[in-house]
C-alpha cells in the first residue's frame with residue numbers, strides 16, 4: 001500500500017490554536033478526521049487518477065454532518081457555530097479539495113440560499129433532504145462569458161402565467177451532472193438578478209459533464225443548459241440583485257479559507273516526515289539547512305493562516321465578519337497552501353511527483369481553489385476597493 005493510502009497524518013498546531021477552540025469544535029474535528037482517514041484517504045488517489053467523483057461519499061458526508069453544519073437543527077442541520085463549520089471544512093480538504101467542494105456546494109451554495117432567501121415551504125421541502133444527502137444540489141452562477149463578472153450574466157427568465165420561462169447556460173458547475181436540484185441565478189425582465197430552485201428533471205434542463213480537467217479530478221463539474229424551462233413561481237427566491245448570490249459566495253469562501261489550511265497541513269506533514277526518513281549523504285535530508293528553511297517557512301505560514309481563520313471564525317460567530325475580511329482570508333490561505341504544496345513537492349524529490357504521496361493531487365486541486373469562488377486577482381481587488389473606497393474592477 002502506498003504511503004498516502006496509509007494516511008499517517010499528524011496534526012500540527014505550533015501556536016496552540018487548539019486552546020482557542022471549544023470541546024464541540026475538537027469533537028467535530030476528530031470525527032471528520034477519523035472519517036477522512038477511513039473513507040477518503042484510502043481511495044482518493046485512485047478516484048483522482050480516474051477523474052471520477054466518489055459519489056458514494058455523499059452519504060457519509062451527510063452522516064458526519066458536513067452538509068450545512070451551521071444551519072439550524074430544526075431543518076435537520078448541525079446547529080453548530082461558524083468555527084465548527086470551519087474545522088469540518090479544514091479536515092475535509094486535508095483529504096481532498098474535491099471532497100470539501102462536495103460539502104461546500106451542498107451546504108453553503110445550495111442549503112444556505114434556501115435557508116436565507118427561501119420561503120418556509122421551500123425550507124421544509126428541501127433542507128432536510130439535502131442535509132441527509134437524499135437530494136444533491138449544485139449552484140449555477142458562472143456563465144461561459146461571465147466568470148469574474150457575474151453581474152454581466154445573460155441567462156434570463158420571462159414571466160408566463162404561474163411560471164417563469166428560463167433560458168441560458170451556466171458553465172463550470174460543481175456537481176451539476178449528478179445533481180437533483182440547482183440553485184440558478186438569472187436576470188428577470190426588469191434586469192434584476194433573481195434566484196430560484198430548479199429541479200433537474202424539468203423538461204429543457206441538461207447538465208453535460210466537463211471533461212479533461214487536470215485539477216479537482218475527483219470532483220464532477222458540468223454545464224447547466226436551460227431551454228425554455230418552466231420554473232414554477234413557487235420555486236423563486238424573494239431576494240433581488242447580485243447580493244443574493246454574492247452572500248452565498250461569502251459563506252463558501254469562508255469555508256475555503258479554512259479548507260485550504262487542511263490541504264497545506266497535509267503537504268507539510270508529509271514533507272516533515274519525509275525529511276526525517278529520507279537519507280542522502282548519510283543524513284536525513286531534514287538535517288540540511290535548505291530543507292529546514294522550507295519546513296520552517298511552511299509551518300510559519302500555516303500558523304499565520306490558522307490564527308487568521310480563528311479570528312475570522314470568531315468574527316463570524318459574533319455576526320461581525322465582513323465580505324472583504326473573508327476575501328482576504330480566502331486569498332491568503334489558498335495562495336499559502338499552493339506555496340506549501342510546491343515546497344513540499346521539492347522536499348519529496350522525485351517521489352513528490354508520484355501518487356505515493358498526496359502532494360501533486362493537492363497542488364493540482366489548489367489551482368482550481370485559487371480560481372473558483374473569486375480568483376486570486378479578484379480578491380485582491382476586493383481588498384483594494386475596501387481599503388481605498390475606489391473600485392478597480394471596471
Ligand code: TGC
Nearest residue numbers: 101104141148150151174242243246247250323372373374
Ligand atoms: P457590487 O456592486 O460590488 O455588489 C453588488 C451587491 O452585492 C453586495 N455584495 C456582497 N454581499 C455579500 N457578500 C459578498 N461577498 C458581496 N459582494 C458584494 C454589494 O454590497 C451590493 O449590494 P447592494 O445592496 O448595494 O446591491 O458587484 P459587482 O458586480 O461590482 O461585483 C463585484 C465582484 C467582482 C467583487 C463580484 O462580482 C465577485 O465577487 N466576482 C467573483 C465571482 C465569483 O466569485 N464567482 C464564484 C462562482 S461560484 C463558485 O465558484 C463555486 S465553486 C464551488 C466549489 O466547488 O466549492
Ligand code: FAD
Nearest residue numbers: 139140141142147148172173174371372373374375377393
Ligand atoms: P475570468 O473571469 O475570465 O478570468 C480570467 C483571468 O482574468 C483571471 O486571472 C482573473 O483574475 C482575471 N480578471 C478578470 N477580471 C479582472 C479584473 N477586473 N481585473 C483584473 N483581472 C481580472 N461557478 C459556479 O457558478 N458554480 C460552481 O459550482 C463552480 N464550480 C467550479 C468548479 C471548477 C473546477 C472551476 C474551475 C470553476 C468553478 N466555477 C463555478 C467557476 C469559477 O467561479 C470561475 O472559474 C471563476 O469565478 C473565474 O471565472 P473565469 O474562469 O470565467 O475566469
